[in-house]
Amino acid sequence: MSAGIDAVYADREAAARQWKSAGGNVVGVLGATVPVELIAAAGMLPVRLVGDPYIALVDSPTYMEPVREGFLRSIFEKLMQGCYDFLDLLVIPRSSEGLLQFYYLLEHVQQTEPDRRLPQTYLFDLLQTPFEPTRVYVRARILDLKARLEDLSGKELEDTAIIASIARYNEARSSFRSLNKLRSSLPPRMSGETALKLAACGPALPVEAFDDLLRSNPGENDRRDGVRLMIKGSPVEHVDLYRAIETMGATVVADDHDWGEAIYAHDVDESRPWLDALTDHYMNHVPGPRRFPQDRVDAQFMAKAAETQVDGVIFYLEENDDTLGWDYPAQKRMLEAAAIPSLLLTRQTYWSLNEKSIAAIREFIGEIRP
Numbered sequence: 001m002s003a004g005i006d007a008v009y010a011d012r013e014a015a016a017r018q019w020k021s022a023g024g025n026v027v028g029v030l031g032a033t034v035p036v037e038l039i040a041a042a043g044m045l046p047v048r049l050v051g052d053p054y055i056a057l058v059d060s061p062t063y064m065e066p067v068r069e070g071f072l073r074s075i076f077e078k079l080m081q082g083c084y085d086f087l088d089l090l091v092i093p094r095s096s097e098g099l100l101q102f103y104y105l106l107e108h109v110q111q112t113e114p115d116r117r118l119p120q121t122y123l124f125d126l127l128q129t130p131f132e133p134t135r136v137y138v139r140a141r142i143l144d145l146k147a148r149l150e151d152l153s154g155k156e157l158e159d160t161a162i163i164a165s166i167a168r169y170n171e172a173r174s175s176f177r178s179l180n181k182l183r184s185s186l187p188p189r190m191s192g193e194t195a196l197k198l199a200a201c202g203p204a205l206p207v208e209a210f211d212d213l214l215r216s217n218p219g220e221n222d223r224r225d226g227v228r229l230m231i232k233g234s235p236v237e238h239v240d241l242y243r244a245i246e247t248m249g250a251t252v253v254a255d256d257h258d259w260g261e262a263i264y265a266h267d268v269d270e271s272r273p274w275l276d277a278l279t280d281h282y283m284n285h286v287p288g289p290r291r292f293p294q295d296r297v298d299a300q301f302m303a304k305a306a307e308t309q310v311d312g313v314i315f316y317l318e319e320n321d322d323t324l325g326w327d328y329p330a331q332k333r334m335l336e337a338a339a340i341p342s343l344l345l346t347r348q349t350y351w352s353l354n355e356k357s358i359a360a361i362r363e364f365i366g367e368i369r370p
Helices: 003-010 014-021 036-041 070-080 097-112 132-153 159-184 192-204 207-215 240-246 274-284 294-307 324-337 355-368
Strands: 026-029 045-048 089-093 121-124 227-233 250-256 312-318 342-348
Touching: 003 014, 003 192, 003 207, 014 026, 014 045, 014 192, 026 036, 036 045, 036 132, 036 159, 045 192, 070 097, 089 097, 089 132, 097 121, 121 132, 132 274, 159 192, 159 207, 159 250, 159 274, 192 207, 192 240, 192 250, 227 240, 227 294, 227 355, 240 250, 240 355, 250 294, 294 324, 312 324, 312 355, 324 342, 342 355
Parallel strands: 026 045, 026 089, 089 121, 227 250, 227 312, 312 342
Antiparallel strands: none
């Protein structure tokens, strides 16, 4: 694996700090459902915020409900400690209840404690349902985001810049998909850990730098044998889970969560007007816990499992998940019908992989080992 991947993964905010030091504007985003193409087209750097499982929780136990996801509690802590003082704006999508409440919390702290060095926030009110009223609404929200970015940059955002930005992101998505085939090949020639690190580099770098990194062919290209697994469920921001699985003789050849390959699975349709294309893309093709209809989402999951010829699926749900677990029973039945075994790990803490889960994974791999 290239040292470049490790360096970016180890400090996913380094490029943003450098960008800011050079006089540029940096826009933070949460989740995978913010149209980063618009931010880049405005000449700013989008950077996806990521939690730190080793950070001491000082403020979040006081300010946040204990039912909030671990990654949000960690990111809140980083915000309160001034780790994101380089952000000019933070865009929070309304793609889950946790993200919406996170937006309200930051607004409250900004109003009641103005001495805190928190970035200005913007709620991107995205809905992910395939209906005409939704399309009209999301289209308006994208134009509103465009106007907010124009206010920040002080200049009009030209259509030609947006179209060029969409093309650059599509090129990077294509490069990722090409490289990712190394881990889903028979046999795999890249680890799931490397693939997850690569996926994490995209939201941390300027898109041109990310594409250059991908085109340098940084994967191991070493043959791997053993059980082929897929990880599905809550966002997996860090590689500890994948590393633990792969030290047991398996390879994570596919995943379905919003830090993995799913964020590069679909291009924005460049044959359509940019506003229609971005609306369709973020409504229908970007992973999010409230993307509907569920049967279409499930069909895509099963198609990925079949395409990558997985031997088993691990459902990984964090301790405060209140959405994805509802989808599990139907997905388990579909896997059983396809003779694909699965393992459910619930109430997983953001802070560490516990011994009980490690033992369950080891037993699961042992049961399905070819």
